[in-house]
Amino acid sequence: MTDLLNALREIVGEQGVLQGEAVRSRQSSYWHRQPMQAQAILRPATVAELSACLRLCHAAGQPVIPLGGNTGLAEATASTAEHMMLSLERMQRIEEVDEAGRSMTVEAGAILQTVHERAVESGLLFPVDLGARGSCTIGGMMATNAGGFSVLRYGxxxxxxxxxxxxxxDGTVISSLGGYLKNNTGYDLKQLFIGSEGTLGVITRAVLRLEELPTARTCAMIAVRDFTQVTALLKHLDRAANGALCALEVMWSEFFSLNTGVHSAHRSPFAEVWPFYLLVEWQGCDENDLRERFEQALAVAFDEDLLTDAVIAQSLNEREALWAIREASEPEELFFDRTQGFDVSLAIRDMEVFVCRLKVDLAELDERATLLVFGHLADGNLHLTVGLHESGPSHAEVERVVYTCVQAFAGAVSAEHGIGLEKKAWLPISRQPAELDLMRLLKRTLDPRGILNPGKIFDL
Ligand SMILES: Cc1cc2nc3c(=O)[nH]c(=O)nc-3n(C[C@H](O)[C@H](O)[C@H](O)COP(=O)(O)OP(=O)(O)OC[C@H]3O[C@@H](n4cnc5c(N)ncnc54)[C@H](O)[C@@H]3O)c2cc1C
Structure with a gap:
């Protein structure tokens, strides 16, 4: 092993290899505070260095874990003392912004926030945004096919x-950097790597698609009486928005009440409690026009009994206060000894019945279990948090109940965060055996020695 490390050091230089305390001083993941474990963290500065490192690791059968900002699933970058971490932290350059073509070429270690800021400097927008923006990398986001706040509009x-x-x-560099929106020249190879969780290759550069920067936004919190109103309102607001609808988040009452209760820093804008709350945002370029159309759409919705009450943010501060209710999670820690989170996809029409049934199933397992639900409704994505007490059911028991219910509704066990190690036992619920066979075939073909993120997504 010393031979391999010495050879790798030859490639990346002294500052390209971290060992010992420099490895242990890092957290194992954003979510876990244990020290990172690995033989070494390799930090190549160029694609040539990275390719040469992989060639050697491949020849030696050395397991490698690609590392971005380490904000993905808790076990996405899980490692042992045997593993070699391959970090993109010295490959963060923004190489080019093509204003006419509305694209940006970046190295995969670029941090999302830096990409946002650079796009804004050119009056453009890179529209994928999420809470981990200060740490997550474009490479990690591609590897996990990250979503975020505006998937409804921008994907x-x-x-x-x-x-x-x-x-x-094996070190082969696949350069698919064409950068055209339309490119029907054979298989779309880039899509093989996007969402592959670092199991098929290490992404080193990307051409990102930018949009015009919206300069106006308007947002409202809406209270509704029943789920029929929720789905009818989605249709109404999408039509009325004429392309401006950016986010439509739905919060079930228990989630909203906890995040606006006396123990929370946030307050409900409504005097009464309602079964569902929607956070809706439109974005555009003309402040007055956007606002006028938004108010009119809400007034029509009220007249047509599609909503019960609504509060429109009058300032940026008020907008942030409304979003803070949806993003808050601190109160959970006060009420439960532990929580278990799930991120699932379902048909929108099934969501209400699914949540009712899951509450019943969880109550059968443990009557003190609490289900908190919010979702990126229009994306068909629900985030579920199960609040538990010390003597409550085990992690595996809760998982079984939740995923059995997801299976009953033909849902997907992961909407945003991928499979990693955590969900691989449940992957067959969401994919057909023939699909899994094809995935394994791809893995064996592109990584015949199984060195990249071994054991992630499925076992070979
Ligand atoms: C506060 C917070 C909010 C979040 N919100 C959202 C959200 O709204 N929507 C959403 O989709 N996700 C969200 N996430 C999770 C999201 O998946 C990650 O933030 C991001 O996609 C991962 O980027 P990363 O650079 O941290 O990757 P890492 O965590 O370092 O890695 C993630 C996976 O990708 C692999 N990988 C990393 N870099 C590369 C590369 N260059 N080539 C190949 N494989 C690589 C790793 O081996 C690992 O399997 C959130 C996370 C946090 C902490």
Whole structure:
């Protein structure tokens, strides 16, 4: 092993290899505070260095874990003392912004926030945005096909990447950096790597698709009486928005009440409690026009009994206060000894019945279990948090109840965060055996020695 490390050091230089305390001083993940474990963290500065490192690791059968900002699933970058971490932290350059073509070429270690800021400097927008923006990298976001706040309008990473460069396990560089919106020249190879969780290759560069920067936004919190109103309102607001609808988040009453209760820093804008709350945002370029159309759409919705009450943010501060209710999570820690989170996809029409049934199933398992639900409704994505007490059911028991219910509704066990190690036992619920066979075939073909993120997504 010392031989391999010495050879790798030859490639990346002294500052390209971290060992010992420099590895242990890092957190194992954003979510866990344990020290990181690995033989070493390799930090190549160029694609040539990265390719040469992989070639050596491949020859030696050395397991490698690609590392971005480490904000993905708790076990996405899980490692042992045997693993070699391959960090993109010295490959963060923004190489080019093409204002006419509305694209940006970046190295995969670029931090999302830096990408946002650079796009704004050119009057453009990179529209994928999420809470981890200060740490997550474009490479990690591509590897997990990250979504975020505006998927409804702009799509997930799959829709935002025009081209990419990736290095296969044996060091082969696949350069698919064409960067055209339309490119029907054979298989779309970039899509193989997007969402592959670092199991098929290490993404090193990307051409990102930008949009015109919206300069106006308007947002409202809406209270509704029943789920029929929720779905009718989605249709109404989408039509009325004429392309401006950016976010439509739905919060079930228990989630909203906890986040606006006396123990929370946030307050409900409504005097009464309602079964569902919607946070809706439109974005555009003309402040007055956007606001006028938004108010009119809400007034029509009220007249047609599609909503019960609504509060429109009158300032940026008020907008942030409304979003803070949806993003808050601190009160959960006060009420429960532990929580278990799930991120699932379902048909919108099934969501209400699914949540009712899951509450019943969880109550049968433990009558003190509490289900908190919010979702990116229009994306068909629900986030579920199960609040538990010390003597409550085990992690595995809760998982079984939740995923059995997801299976009953033909849902997907992961909407945003991928499979990693955590969900691989449940992957067959969401994919057909023939699909899993094809995935394994791809893995064996592109990474025959199984060195990249071994054991993630499925076992070979
Ligand atoms: C506060 C918070 C909010 C979040 N909100 C959202 C959200 O709204 N929507 C959403 O989709 N996700 C969300 N996430 C999770 C999201 O998946 C990650 O933030 C991001 O996609 C991962 O980027 P990263 O650079 O941190 O990758 P890492 O965590 O380092 O890695 C994630 C996976 O990708 C692999 N990988 C990393 N870099 C590369 C590369 N260059 N090539 C190949 N494989 C690579 C890793 O091996 C690992 O399997 C959130 C996370 C946090 C902490």
């Amino acid at each position: 997930m990473m799959r829709e935002r990447v025009l081209g990419l460069e990736a290095v296969l396990a």
